[in-house]
Amino acid sequence: MTYCIIARCPRTGRLGLGVASYSFLIGMYCSDATRANTGISITLGAPNPGNNALAVRLLAQGFTSAQVLAQLVQNDVNSDYRQIGVMDREGNVAAYSGTMTRPWRGHLAAKDHVALGDMLVGQHVLDAVVEGYAADPAASLEERLLVALEAGSDAGGQVGKGGRLPERSAAIIVAGIHDYSDWDLRVDAHDVAVKELRRVHEEFKLYADYYVERARSPRNAKTQMEFADMVAADQPKEMPAEMR
Amino acid sequence: MTYSIIARCPRTGRLGIGTTTFSLACGRRNESVRPNVGISKSQAMYLRAHDPRALNLLAQGFTPRSVMNVVEANDDDFMYRQTGIIDREGNVVAHTGANCGQWAGHTIGPYYAAFGNGLAGPQTVAGIIEGFLADSDAPLEDRLMSALEGGCKAGGQATNGIHRPERSAWLRVVDRQDYPEIDLRVDLHADTVAEMRRLLERFKLYRDYYGERCRNPQDALPEEDFVPQAAVG
Numbered sequence: 249m250t251y252c253i254i255a256r257c258p259r260t261g262r263l264g265l266g267v268a269s270y271s272f273l274i275g276m277y278c279s280d281a282t283r284a285n286t287g288i289s290i291t292l293g294a295p296n297p298g299n300n301a302l303a304v305r306l307l308a309q310g311f312t313s314a315q316v317l318a319q320l321v322q323n324d325v326n327s328d329y330r331q332i333g334v335m336d337r338e339g340n341v342a343a344y345s346g347t348m349t350r351p352w353r354g355h356l357a358a359k360d361h362v363a364l365g366d367m368l369v370g371q372h373v374l375d376a377v378v379e380g381y382a383a384d385p386a387a388s389l390e391e392r393l394l395v396a397l398e399a400g401s402d403a404g405g406q407v408g409k410g411g412r413l414p415e416r417s418a419a420i421i422v423a424g425i426h427d428y429s430d431w432d433l434r435v436d437a438h439d440v441a442v443k444e445l446r447r448v449h450e451e452f453k454l455y456a457d458y459y460v461e462r463a464r465s466p467r468n469a470k471t472q473m474e475f476a477d478m479v480a481a482d483q484p485k486e487m488p489a490e491m492r
Numbered sequence: 493m494t495y496s497i498i499a500r501c502p503r504t505g506r507l508g509i510g511t512t513t514f515s516l517a518c519g520r521r522n523e524s525v526r527p528n529v530g531i532s533k534s535q536a537m538y539l540r541a542h543d544p545r546a547l548n549l550l551a552q553g554f555t556p557r558s559v560m561n562v563v564e565a566n567d568d569d570f571m572y573r574q575t576g577i578i579d580r581e582g583n584v585v586a587h588t589g590a591n592c593g594q595w596a597g598h599t600i601g602p603y604y605a606a607f608g609n610g611l612a613g614p615q616t617v618a619g620i621i622e623g624f625l626a627d628s629d630a631p632l633e634d635r636l637m638s639a640l641e642g643g644c645k646a647g648g649q650a651t652n653g654i655h656r657p658e659r660s661a662w663l664r665v666v667d668r669q670d671y672p673e674i675d676l677r678v679d680l681h682a683d684t685v686a687e688m689r690r691l692l693e694r695f696k697l698y699r700d701y702y703g704e705r706c707r708n709p710q711d712a713l714p715e716e717d718f719v720p721q722a723a724v725g
Contacts, residue, residue: 249715249716270715270716271702271715272694272698273675273676273695273698273702275675275677276672276674276675276676279522279671279672279675280522280670280671293709294705294706294709294712295706296706297669297671297706298669298670298671300671301670301671326707326708326709326710329709329710348709348710350714408714408715408716409714409716409717410716413716426540426541427523427541427544428521428522428523428540428541428543428544429520429522429523431520432517432519432520432522433517433520433679434517434519434520434677434679435679436676436677436678436691437690437691437694447680448516448517448679448680451516451680452516452517452679452680455515455516459515462537463537463538463539463540464539465569466537466569466572466573466591467569467572469537471593471651472493472514472515472610473493473514473651473656476514
């Protein structure tokens with residue numbers, strides 16, 4: 249009951265993931281999934297919460313993505329219930345959808361990205377995720393990941409026994425060159441989590457450079473309240489007629 | 493402007509953080525908590541690099557006091573930063589720079605630190621501690637949540653006498669595993685502390701189900717069947 253894309257930006261080498269789920273707290277299961285200059289690994293389905301950190305440590309030791317995947321599968325008696333994507337810092341990928349994950353389940357793996365999901369309406373959801381991701385290669389990785397999630401949602405997303413299952417949580421995480429994330433936004437326990445993630449993302453974009461600059465040069469920084477007032481003053485109170 | 497509590501549960505050894513702020517998405521700072529090592533939470537005009545560096549030093553065996561000295565020596569703008577550091581044994585230090593924004597301050601207890609900047613006044617920190625200490629037998633996550641509610645109720649954040657809303661919050665508890673036991677986030681909300689309470693109560697309904705589904709997926713109910721039970725329970 250989740251769809252996800254992990255990807256490497258070929259322009260910048262940044263690594264990221266976007267995920268949306270009927271589970272209400274999917275972001276919690278993405279802890280340690282990304283490590284700058286190392287790779288990404290995510291385990292979904294009925295996740296094994298230790299897998300992400302183990303996989304990233306193996307990548308850091310030089311295991312290939314395929315070897316990492318093989319290790320995760322053999323290390324887990326319940327691997328049939330897991331869905332796994334792995335990508336190294338060069339964009340080499342491996343993916344696996346256990347036979348006991350719920351249909352429609354599957355993955356689309358290619359150089360620099362893997363889309364994967366279970367309990368989807370059909371494969372066209374993953375096709376849409378990849379198309380959304382591929383739509384604008386010049387955009388930032390976080391933007392591309394979010395567009396991918398929106399496309400997956402628009403294509404019908406997840407389905408359970410009683411019909412469509414709403415996205416109740418979503419997250420985007422991007423690692424750059426630091427040992428902390430470049431971009432990490434989350435929505436937990438929401439009725440329309442992908443839409444809400446877009447709202448948070450747009451608001452955060454207004455502040456992202458300010459937060460970096462304030463940390464670097466606190467002596468010259470505006471206070472956040474001054475900055476927030478500037479941001480508010482820049483927002484159109486009412487959308488001009490020609491933009492409606 | 494932010495207020496936080498970091499703590500080690502003296503009964504279980506679990507480490508946890510509760511924080512809320514006017515800034516967006518404060519829970520993106522995964523790097524501030526490391527299981528079996530400690531917590532370093534920097535705020536005010538913080539540098540993201542501070543916390544992972546501090547935890548690297550803690551992991552090598554330095555005390556929180558020594559770590560703080562290294563961090564200070566490495567930072568020309570230390571007076572703009574506020575930081576609390578706790579190790580796995582519950583040793584705590586805190587620092588509030590002179591230029592952190594009024595009112596700013598911290599209080600250290602035997603296994604916790606409460607600290608904030610851009611606050612209504614010292615009453616906010618007092619409220620955090622009152623909430624945290626209200627029931628010392630409660631699970632750490634409940635104590636952290638009560639601490640945030642205590643700080644909020646006591647007046648929370650203000651600049652120039654004007655109250656400033658909490659827009660994001662983060663509650664994370666780690667145990668022995670290298671992934672978090674609890675990790676709840678509110679990234680942008682009009683009533684953040686109440687939303688965090690809602691998330692925590694929701695999480696309590698699901699935690700056994702999610703944990704069991706990970707461990708024994710062959711016996712797990714489909715989540716859409718579990719949800720109605722959770723709504724009743």
